[in-house]
Amino acid sequence: MEEADFKLLRSQLHAGSVQIKFIMDQCEVTCLHQPQPLYILLSRMSYLPCYMGEIIEHFGDAAAEAKRTLWLEDFATKSPVKWHLPIGVLSDNRSSQPSNLNPWKVTVHFHRFPDKQVILFEDVESVRKHFTNALKQALYLQHGNAKIGMGMAKSFQLDMWEHLKKNNCDNLVNFEGELGPLYESMQRVPMRFIIGQKPPIQVPIPMINKEGNLTTLKESIELSERIILGGNLMEKSVRIQGLSSEEYLDLPVCMLWKFLRHADRFLYVVLI
Numbered sequence: 001m002e003e004a005d006f007k008l009l010r011s012q013l014h015a016g017s018v019q020i021k022f023i024m025d026q027c028e029v030t031c032l033h034q035p036q037p038l039y040i041l042l043s044r045m046s047y048l049p050c051y052m053g054e055i056i057e058h059f060g061d062a063a064a065e066a067k068r069t070l071w072l073e074d075f076a077t078k079s080p081v082k083w084h085l086p087i088g089v090l091s092d093n094r095s096s097q098p099s100n101l102n103p104w105k106v107t108v109h110f111h112r113f114p115d116k117q118v119i120l121f122e123d124v125e126s127v128r129k130h131f132t133n134a135l136k137q138a139l140y141l142q143h144g145n146a147k148i149g150m151g152m153a154k155s156f157q158l159d160m161w162e163h164l165k166k167n168n169c170d171n172l173v174n175f176e177g178e179l180g181p182l183y184e185s186m187q188r189v190p191m192r193f194i195i196g197q198k199p200p201i202q203v204p205i206p207m208i209n210k211e212g213n214l215t216t217l218k219e220s221i222e223l224s225e226r227i228i229l230g231g232n233l234m235e236k237s238v239r240i241q242g243l244s245s246e247e248y249l250d251l252p253v254c255m256l257w258k259f260l261r262h263a264d265r266f267l268y269v270v271l272i
Contacts, residue, residue, distance in 0.1 A: 009259060013241050014169035016044040018091045019103040023075070024059045028111055035062045039103060043167040044088030044242070045263050048072065048081065049127040050165045055108060063110040070121060071113050075105035079197050080118040084130050086262045092239045092270040093194050117197075128161045131264055138190035138265035139179060141204060148179060164263050172263060179265070189215070189257050193224055194270045195236075207254050214252035217245065221269070236271040245269075 022038040029035070038058045040051055052070060072081040074094065081090060091104060113120065121127075136149035156175070163171040186207045192200040203224045209215045215223075221238070238245040241260045248256060257267040 009241075011169070013088075013260070014045060014167075014172065016088065016242070017041045018044055018087050021103040021105050022055055022058070022072075022108050023105065024062055024108045025073075028064070028109060029062050030064050031062045035059050042087050044086065044091070045172075046087055046164060046167060047085075047127050047131065048083045048087060048090075049121055049124050052121070052124070059108050059110075068110040069113040071109050071118060073107040073109060075107050080114045081106060082118055083121055084119055084127070085194075085200065086264070086268070088241060088262070089194060089268045089270065092242055092268075093196075093272070124165075128157075131161060131164070132157050134264040134266065137202070141188045141190040142265065143185050144187035152179075160263075176263070176265075186254060189220070189253050190261070190266045191220060191253070191257070192266045192268050194268055200268075205253060214254060216250050217253045217256055217269075218249040220253045221249075221271075239270040239272060240267065 019039065019041050022040070024035050026034055035058065038055065040054060042048070042051060056070060072083065073079065074081055076094070094104065132152075136146070136152075139149040140146050156178070160172070160175040162168075163175060189205040189207055191205050192202050194200055201224070203220075205220045205223060206215055209219055217238070238249070240248070240256065243260075245256075253267070261267045
C-alpha cells in the first residue's frame, strides 16, 4: 500500500463507524414490557460515554431508581465493555468472536457494577480527562519530553474533545496538526497492545532499531514479546483500525502510526 493510499484511508477512518444494538438486561427491567433495542451508529474514533445520554434516555425509565450505575456488557462474551478505549479498538477486539456480525450487540446494565473488571464511569468530563491524559502520555513517548503535552491550553483540550465528540473530522485533523511535528523529533512510537480482556499494554517502541533502520511492525511485536508475558504474539492475528494487518508487518511502524493512530495519538494493535 502506497502512502497516498494510507492518506485516503486515514480520512476514511475519521468517517468510519460501528453499528451497535443496545438491549437492556431483562433481569433489571422493572416495567411491564422489555424496552425496544436502541440502534446507534457510533464513530470509531470516539468513546462510548459520549453516547451515554442517549442510552440513559432510552432505557432509564425501565430500571429501578435506587443505586443506579450504568455499565455495558458484550452480549456474546458476557465481558464488561471497557468504555475508556476508543470504540474502534473495542470493535476490533471482538473480531475473533463467532458472532462478529453487525450490529454489535451490547447489554445495558444499571445495577451490579463489576468494579473489579472495569473503571467506574462517572460522567463525560471524566472521559475527557482520561482522553487528555492518554494524549499527554503519547506526546511524551513521541517527543521524549512533556513540553508539548504540558503546554496544551485548557481551551485547546476542551475544543479538541468537542470536535472528537461531534466527529468533526476536518477540525480534529487541524487540531492534531498543532501538536508538533510527526517525525522530526520522534523518539518512540506511541503504541498500545490489546490482548483479550487484559488492560492495554503500553510498550515503548523506538522509531529507529539497533541497525539504524526504521522499526517495523513485526519488530515491534517481537520486542513486545520480551516485555509481555503472553506466549508467542507472532502467532496471533493482528488488527489495526479494523484492518487485518499481516501484510503490514514489514512496514515501518512509524508510518502505520502516522496514518492509523487514534485521536489520543496512540497506535492500537489488537492481537487476537
